[in-house]
Amino acid sequence: MSSVTADHVPAIQGHEDHHHKPHGWRRWLFATNHKDIGTMYLIFSFCMLLEGGVLALLLRTELFSPGLQFFRPELFNQFTTMHGLIMIFGAIMPAFVGFANWMIPLQIGASDMAFARMNNFSFWLLPIGAILFTVSFFMPGGANAAGWTMYAPLSLQMGPGMDFNIFAVHILGASSIMGAINIIVTVLNMRAPGMTLMKMPMFCWTWLITAYLLLAIMPVLAAAVTMLLTDRHFGTAFFNAAAGGDPVLYQHVFWFFGHPEVYVMILPAFGIISQVVPAFARKRLFGYASMVYATAAIAILSFLVWAHHMFATGMPITGQLYFMYATMLISIPTGVKVFNWVATMWRGSLTFETPMLFAVGFIFVFVIGGFTGLIVAVAPIDIQVHDTYYVIAHFHYVMVAGSLFGMYAGAYYWLPKWTGRMYDEKLGKLHFWSSMISFNITFFPMHFLGLAGMPRRYADYAAQFTDFNVIATIGAFWFGISQLIFLYLAVRAWTGHGEPAAAKSWEGAEGLEWTVPSPAPFHTFVTPPVVK
Amino acid sequence: MTPEQRRKNRNTALALVVFVIAVIAWSFWRASGGVGS
Amino acid sequence: MKKLRGVLGTGALLMAGAAMAQVEDMPGGPRVNQLNLHEGVTQIAQDVAWLHWMIMIICLVIFVGVFGVMFYSIAMHRKSRGAVPAKFHEHVGIEIAWTVIPFIIIIAMALPATKLMVAMKDTSNADLTVKVTGYQWKWGYEYVDGPAQGVQFLSNLATPRAQIEGTEPRSNTYLMEVDKPLVVPVDKKVRIVLTSTDVIHSWMVPEFGVKQDAMPGFLRDTWFRAEKVGTYRGQCAELCGKDHAFMPIVVNVVSQADYEKWSAEQQKVLASAADDPNKKYTSQELVTRGQQVYTANCVACHQANGKGLPGTFPALDANEKFVLAPMKDQILTVLNGHPGTAMAAFRDQLNDVEIASVVTYTRNAWSNAGKGPDPVVQPADVKALR
Numbered sequence: 001m002s003s004v005t006a007d008h009v010p011a012i013q014g015h016e017d018h019h020h021k022p023h024g025w026r027r028w029l030f031a032t033n034h035k036d037i038g039t040m041y042l043i044f045s046f047c048m049l050l051e052g053g054v055l056a057l058l059l060r061t062e063l064f065s066p067g068l069q070f071f072r073p074e075l076f077n078q079f080t081t082m083h084g085l086i087m088i089f090g091a092i093m094p095a096f097v098g099f100a101n102w103m104i105p106l107q108i109g110a111s112d113m114a115f116a117r118m119n120n121f122s123f124w125l126l127p128i129g130a131i132l133f134t135v136s137f138f139m140p141g142g143a144n145a146a147g148w149t150m151y152a153p154l155s156l157q158m159g160p161g162m163d164f165n166i167f168a169v170h171i172l173g174a175s176s177i178m179g180a181i182n183i184i185v186t187v188l189n190m191r192a193p194g195m196t197l198m199k200m201p202m203f204c205w206t207w208l209i210t211a212y213l214l215l216a217i218m219p220v221l222a223a224a225v226t227m228l229l230t231d232r233h234f235g236t237a238f239f240n241a242a243a244g245g246d247p248v249l250y251q252h253v254f255w256f257f258g259h260p261e262v263y264v265m266i267l268p269a270f271g272i273i274s275q276v277v278p279a280f281a282r283k284r285l286f287g288y289a290s291m292v293y294a295t296a297a298i299a300i301l302s303f304l305v306w307a308h309h310m311f312a313t314g315m316p317i318t319g320q321l322y323f324m325y326a327t328m329l330i331s332i333p334t335g336v337k338v339f340n341w342v343a344t345m346w347r348g349s350l351t352f353e354t355p356m357l358f359a360v361g362f363i364f365v366f367v368i369g370g371f372t373g374l375i376v377a378v379a380p381i382d383i384q385v386h387d388t389y390y391v392i393a394h395f396h397y398v399m400v401a402g403s404l405f406g407m408y409a410g411a412y413y414w415l416p417k418w419t420g421r422m423y424d425e426k427l428g429k430l431h432f433w434s435s436m437i438s439f440n441i442t443f444f445p446m447h448f449l450g451l452a453g454m455p456r457r458y459a460d461y462a463a464q465f466t467d468f469n470v471i472a473t474i475g476a477f478w479f480g481i482s483q484l485i486f487l488y489l490a491v492r493a494w495t496g497h498g499e500p501a502a503a504k505s506w507e508g509a510e511g512l513e514w515t516v517p518s519p520a521p522f523h524t525f526v527t528p529p530v531v532k
Numbered sequence: 533m534t535p536e537q538r539r540k541n542r543n544t545a546l547a548l549v550v551f552v553i554a555v556i557a558w559s560f561w562r563a564s565g566g567v568g569s
Numbered sequence: 570m571k572k573l574r575g576v577l578g579t580g581a582l583l584m585a586g587a588a589m590a591q592v593e594d595m596p597g598g599p600r601v602n603q604l605n606l607h608e609g610v611t612q613i614a615q616d617v618a619w620l621h622w623m624i625m626i627i628c629l630v631i632f633v634g635v636f637g638v639m640f641y642s643i644a645m646h647r648k649s650r651g652a653v654p655a656k657f658h659e660h661v662g663i664e665i666a667w668t669v670i671p672f673i674i675i676i677a678m679a680l681p682a683t684k685l686m687v688a689m690k691d692t693s694n695a696d697l698t699v700k701v702t703g704y705q706w707k708w709g710y711e712y713v714d715g716p717a718q719g720v721q722f723l724s725n726l727a728t729p730r731a732q733i734e735g736t737e738p739r740s741n742t743y744l745m746e747v748d749k750p751l752v753v754p755v756d757k758k759v760r761i762v763l764t765s766t767d768v769i770h771s772w773m774v775p776e777f778g779v780k781q782d783a784m785p786g787f788l789r790d791t792w793f794r795a796e797k798v799g800t801y802r803g804q805c806a807e808l809c810g811k812d813h814a815f816m817p818i819v820v821n822v823v824s825q826a827d828y829e830k831w832s833a834e835q836q837k838v839l840a841s842a843a844d845d846p847n848k849k850y851t852s853q854e855l856v857t858r859g860q861q862v863y864t865a866n867c868v869a870c871h872q873a874n875g876k877g878l879p880g881t882f883p884a885l886d887a888n889e890k891f892v893l894a895p896m897k898d899q900i901l902t903v904l905n906g907h908p909g910t911a912m913a914a915f916r917d918q919l920n921d922v923e924i925a926s927v928v929t930y931t932r933n934a935w936s937n938a939g940k941g942p943d944p945v946v947q948p949a950d951v952k953a954l955r
Binding site for chain 1: 592594595598599600601602603604605606607613614616617620621624625628631632635636638639642643646647648649652653654655656657658659660663664667668671672675678679682683685686687689690732733734735739741743744745767768769771773775778779780781782784785786787789790803804805806807808809810811812813814815880881909910911
């Protein structure tokens with residue numbers, strides 16, 4: 001990260017606050033302040049993390065032993081499906097938007113987001129979508145049980161819960177699109193004078209690129225699920241072969257969204273890590289320019305690889321080969337980023353407070369996920385492991401150990417700025433180690449299950465798979481409970497317990513956000529700072 | 533925000549919205565036999 | 570609630586313990602706690618296993634290299650050890666090196682992968698072709714050529730419900746056993762042509778290194794040449810609804826001689842068991858046959874007691890709309906299904922005798938006996954409505 005010094009930091013607008021700042025429920029329902037909206041996004045997404053987590057624990061309970069003990073398979077499939085949808089659209093994506101809302105204006109020296117009212121609308125759409133997801137369980141036939149991928153023709157057979165799902169996806173997609181527009185305009189137009197793009201913190205860069213990805217893919221998802229809706233109710237035959245349609249078409253459209261979507265879910269985490277590691281190494285980020293180019297390369301490449309999710313559909317050989325090569329290529333810019341983080345640590349002056357533990361943990365576990373990603377990119381191998389637990393292991397390594405741990409690194413890093421308190425460091429470390437160990441206990445055995453041939457989305461399994469399933473279930477419960485540690489210490493900090501935090505809460509932290517007091521006042525950078 | 537800033541923001545946003553609508557339209561066109569799978 | 574969880578948990582643990590104590594490796598299927606891919610009984614499967622080892626080892630070397638450096642740094646470059654941060658933050662030479670070298674490694678991986686993928690896709694010059702159809706929730710096999718040409722049958726999960734519900738101990742082939750396996754000759758290139766009548770399924774046999782999606786309305790193909798006589802097992806690998814986990818695949822690879830013998834037997838069975846749609850059957854014959862058809866095809870949704878699942882799968886017992894009504898609507902429903910629901914069309918899966926039998930059965934079973942019009946349906950009635 002380029003070192004940025006602020007020439008002029010505006011005085012705290014303390015006494016102006018109670019003329020402008022609303023109170024009570026109005027403050028939240030009509031919020032236009034990026035910090036308040038960021039807070040709401042983060043709280044919402046943590047609730048969704050818990051709801052999605054409960055669904056995971058329900059299905060892992062069924063999978064504790066072979067046979068059907070607790071749930072009919074139809075219900076089990078609803079759990080697996082909604083676990084995925086809620087985690088992706090309810091937890092991970094909104095959480096990153098929460099980080100963006102809080103930190104982007106602070107990091108570029110802007111007083112707020114470009115479109116403060118649209119920001120409010122973007123947030124309040126989310127609980128509506130979440131309610132639609134949750135209520136779908138109680139519709140006749142239950143929630144969507146066709147997987148988070150909603151493949152046709154199976155999704156065409158689902159009951160009204162599927163339609164609720166489609167509407168939820170529309171609403172959440174609209175929220176994402178508006179959020180992305182807000183972020184792009186803010187980053188492009190509202191940087192403080194002197195902050196060129198190549199001086200911008202990496203978190204802003206990764207979000208800028210992520211926002212472009214969102215704009216390109218959310219409309220495609222909207223089209224895909226709309227076509228499902230019309231096939232279901234309005235007599236179209238996009239995906240119904242008997243009427244001239246093509247089920248594989250759905251997969252192409254869906255994965256054209258789906259693959260860049262997973263980069264949407266990881267790039268902001270990369271940005272967070274690129275801020276946290278230099279702070280705790282007390283050393284500038286290695287290769288800032290390459291990091292920017294690598295992120296852009298990953299984003300562009302992500303549009304060119306979607307059919308690696310479709311290696312078993314019966315593509316002609318040229319298709320299989322092309323998508324295999326393109327997918328393998330993405331490992332190069334990703335590797336560059338990992339090397340740059342390690343080079344940042346090399347000959348730094350390292351300390352390992354909780355943010356740094358999560359950042360280093362992220363690098364370790366994300367790279368494991370990256371390697372299994374490379375393995376499944378190799379099409380002949382994918383033929384054996386596609387739709388097995390190997391894939392589940394892979395994406396949980398990059399999504400949980402990746403995105404979620406990246407978020408925890410950012411949360412611990414910026415919690416002092418948000419709350420004005422230093423969280424309890426001992427509890428933070430406990431949260432890290434507990435999560436790290438239980439995560440690996442849960443998901444590492446799934447590699448073995450997949451290689452041995454256990455398919456995914458299975459309510460029951462051959463008895464030879466029992467032991468690893470038992471281990472995974474135990475790990476899952478441990479991991480779930482560990483997240484309550486974070487909840488506890490976040491609430492403690494938010495309610496004013498703990499050491500008061502300084503403006504620059506960490507010795508090695510750099511950036512405009514550390515020039516304002518902790519907690520950040522309601523209004524910051526009302527006059528933009530001049531950046532050298 | 534100055535009116536100048538607001539104007540710049542609005543124009544950028546409009547450009548992005550046009551892009552979004554174009555992507556939706558393109559998706560439907562591709563899916564309905566423009567070129568097919 | 571916690572106590573209930575505890576009891577259930579302990580119970581499950583005990584059952585798991587009991588199961589664990591008895592389970593051995595599945596012949597032709599997964600070994601207990603298997604860690605790696607199957608070595609396989611085809612050249613393709615063995616090549617995939619080799620390729621996987623090669624890539625894993627390369628990844629392991631890179632892993633050790635990168636994390637060796639990182640953990641060294643974590644140990645030695647700590648502030649608590651007095652480390653002072655260096656000032657460097659770029660180095661063009663190193664950055665180019667660690668972009669180009671991985672690129673070369675990727676190419677090295679892609680070369681054998683390309684060769685293998687091309688081989689996996691080459692379904693030409695097959696010795697035998699079998700058409701495989703995916704149904705919700707079973708597989709259908711039809712021999713397109715060779716001595717068994719014309720032989721076709723459905724292959725259903727054979728694991729008893731009691732084992733699934735845990736009231737009976739589980740066998741070593743739990744969930745991966747069928748009533749009628751696919752039979753193929755050893756050392757012959759078998760081309761599998763796949764389709765589906767409803768949703769996407771996927772035909773997977775790990776020991777062969779084979780997985781291919783079965784798409785409704787389309788034909789896909791794949792191939793294998795099994796080099797060892799034996800029984801090999803796989804499962805459906807694309808989410809297809811409630812019994813996705815309950816439609817396995819079993820392939821008997823036999824010697825050429827045994828294959829020809831089996832084919833001849835099958836042809837004989839085919840000829841003699843031909844159901845005659847013009848014959849008039851007795852009520853008793855229809856009900857007996859109908860109960861078999863019902864158990865193999867209808868029980869999953871409508872349940873053995875005919876009560877279905879309220880809100881999802883309609884009850885047939887005391888069903889005023891179709892079963893205790895004139896026969897026409899019920900026959901049409903079984904023939905053509907209910908598009909947009911899970912009720913499949915059975916016109917291509919069941920012949921006139923089977924449909925007449927199962928419809929007759931429902932009209933005489935449970936509380937339906939003696940009520941409603943048309944208690945007996947003849948095959949000719951079904952044929953007339955096709």
